[in-house]
Amino acid sequence: MMYVFYGSFFLSSGLPFPRKDGDIWALIHEESPMNKDWLFSFGSTIELFNYTSTFKRGSDYPLTTHWLTNKETLLSKEYLVPTDRKNVMRTDGGLAPIIFVHSDCNTPSNREQYVTTLQKYVDVDSYGPCLHNKDFPEEFKNLDGIAGFLKPDFLRLVARYKFAIAFENAICDDYITEKLWRPLQVGTVPIVLGSPTIRDFLPSTKSAILVEDFDTIQDLAAFINQLDRNDEQYESYLQFKHTGISNPTLKSELARISPGEYAGGRFGKAASGYECFLCDKLHKALDATKAGKPVAKVLYVHRNLTKTAKSSPTIAESMSWHSTI
Template sequence: ILVWNPWPTISMLGRRACPSMPQCEFTKDRREVADANAVIFWFATIPHVYNSSWFPQSRPADQHWIMRTPDCPHFTRNHDWKSYGGVFNRTMTYRNDSDIYMPWGHITQLYEEIARKPDTLGRHYPKQKDKIVIWYVSNCYKHLTRFAYANELMKYIQVDVFGGCGADYCGLGPGGRDCFTNHLRQYKFYLAFENFKCVEYITEKFWLNGLKRDAVPVVLGAPRRDYERFAPPNSFIHVDDFKSPRALASYLLYLSKHDDKYMQYFAWKTNPPKNLPPYKGAWCEVCKKLVQ
């Protein structure tokens, strides 16, 4: 399986990226294209209009070409998709109806991680958090829906803004991640506001910044039903449940003063749902699709 135009986060892609399926081998070496059963193309850097010279110059009849994107349709709107008719025969996206399912996070992997590192969360936990709401945001386009909502919310509750649009920017790399984690540990709630409201578009803002860092995510983006389908039960607060930002602010202030109510949003950690769907990650999903 060849990754034609690698994205930054797979700089260390190993040949056995899916250990449970050793028959699958991965590579970023374009010289191996003729032997590849599948070629993965990262959407972000393909030409806006199909240009055959950018792609492999030969294509075996049984070779799968997979279009991979983690982003919502807003980011694909400027491409001439008619020119790409018949080019790709597989999709690899965050949508559950993709040929290859590649979500930003997965409930099964989340519970597996908890099992490896048993949770030590106790009733004292809220007392370690002396601040209420944090928003870490770096896409500063003010026309986005989330800014209007956040600005109204800030009229009724203190929201500390960090990132490229706020008071402090932690940067990239390990040091930046530690900085960000240290910020989050002080807060009870994290605004997991997506850039766009797209079906099933639930990114690292929810999975990593919220659930994995022990801040209750307050979500704006995909419909509530999508969070209910994919996330642990009662692990989030959805803005659609409130008639106004003011009503949401009142609820967050209430929870911040009642530890027992706040802690109910962490009960999911010790009560995994029965029959969790099997999921070993996107690389293994590619393997499964090719082996089927």
Template sequence: PGAAFVAAASYRGPGNNDTRSNKALPILLWWSGSLFPHFPGDTERIDCPRGSCLVTRSRRVARHRRTKALIFYGTDFRAYEAPLPRLPHQTWALFHEESPMNNYLLSHPPGIRLFNYTATFRRESDYPLTLQWLPGAGYLRGPAVPLAEKDAWRRRGYAPVLYMQSHCDVPSDRDRYVRELMKYIQVDSYGKCLHNRELPSERLRDTSTATTEDSEFMSFIARYKFHLALENAICDDYMTEKLWRPMHLGAVPVYRGSPAVRDWMPNNLSIILIDDFDSPQELAKYLDFLDKNGEEYLKYLEYKNVGGIKNQFLLESLERREWGVNDMTLPNYLNGFECFVCDRENIRVKEEQEHKKSRGKIPAPRPRIAQFKHMGCPMPTPGFGNVEDLAEGDSWKEMWLQDYWQSLDQGEALTAMIHRNESHQGRFWDYMHEIFLKRTRQH
């Protein structure tokens, strides 16, 4: 590495007693240049709890012996662009806080097992980001619009249920479900998907307002009793602002997303799970019942009372995480994961040195390999009905089922290339063709 590495400014991390010069530090390379949590410049020294590292986004050092780890951003990771050959002295780290739909490669064993360290929304990952959309317990305790005001809103002709979605063709196929639900209960839909009502002002109609916590926008949607909160993909622990924002505002989320969502709820009665109901019609009946019975409805907001958050697992998880959400006093999770990788790599380097010194008496460190459950999202299923009943040429089926299974092939192809020490990326499609032929023969 050049002079920039030697002169890299020190990142004000938690600090440590590492006295090594920059020239002696392990290098971590952020492979996705667009995601480099340091500004300005391309290289920084980071001082983490167990030791220091240099971090860079300069691919010039990709093959350097001191470059110990490559950090990939899941959304940008493409099997056909992976750096080959994979070097035996380097680990691969995955940062993927976004939707599983962004890269289904990571939901298959061959895809996730390419990585040694993971930071994903799954609690089982090495550096879990599960509560990335929840700033803290206080966010849930925000006051709700009084029931009398919500009822007055209803009398003005507004629906009991809000749907606000502009990303329509997604793996969870949420619009198919909502369309069916709309047959049985009034739903005000303001986004591009299933749009049936206009927001009251041009300012609110501006998409950027609708995606931020703008106070005018928030107070408008807070008047609704129920928010349809359907994630764009189904996976354990994948929970976004679609869930937490209505709770913050004191609306009741009607939720589909993480099948394990109850583990994280403030108490046993704070959300309505779509999948608890046999049909959209049954769900509509229940929402109508709550709409007409204020006392029953308010039970869903009791977690906002003093001492109302009963879930110790939730409180402890918030307490334990070392990164913050919109909190300048804590590191963000990008820098946190970077330090996690740095610390692990410093340990690995030390163990390798001890192994060498002992001439094999001390065993070499065992490589860590990510497990299926670090992501492991299921095959997409229709939002309503069975896949067999979908029309031939249904766009959802053609897009998402194909994407899911092609991603498996891509993971297998890249794994095979690595095992064969392949160095030419362009051969990826030959490997894909080989897998395709093998599958065809099996069928």
């Protein structure tokens, strides 16, 4: 009676047709709509499912913060490098103020174009295959790939920098990945291009630099250079590490997460939680069927239009992407 589909492996062929009355279809998909060729951007696809578990808060079992372990992770000072030490690494160690490590180099958000233009006004160390200009230090070798980016060694590397590029591959409400949480965890200020609802999930009103707040890339670069020169102003973006999380929406979201559910950003635990959720729904559906009542069809209300923030005149301002999931 219950079929659960993982979005990354969803195919239009091989579906359990004919679909019997009372059969329940459920979707779990933590990726952006660009995964699976935008298949999940269409209402006709989403409407196949009775229940959904996606990054959208409007889904039945949201995965918005599935890369965030708990509030202790955000407030941890385990990897925090004092600002004066970062300054020494900037001058004596030859580090740029910004670190950029992305492996997907052709994305709908056009993040590579943005960073290319940003580099004209402020230095960026790019360790990944996208815009590569710096090799991993010898002590941090074997860090390639997603698994390497979760290792303590990589976290220590990110912690050396004042700022980190946190640009998502697609611009969708509530689509937030480890690219935001990782710099916040280690005490590096993220520069964010992503979810238009990102303010709902920041630890405080002053904990990240949002691209959408600047009219041009030149304006953004000037602000970053200003913070790089002013320690007191820079450290105000790390104040939440000492004062705690003040954002009520994020507090509520963290309180909703079961202890250890997303531990280490492991998607499998979130999937297990969704399975428990669906098990409860299945029993209710069985009861409804026995009573001669129809199985409820959940109305999906996630459709929206989103647009990237204004960028440099050298980059088209028409970077708009449709998102359903």
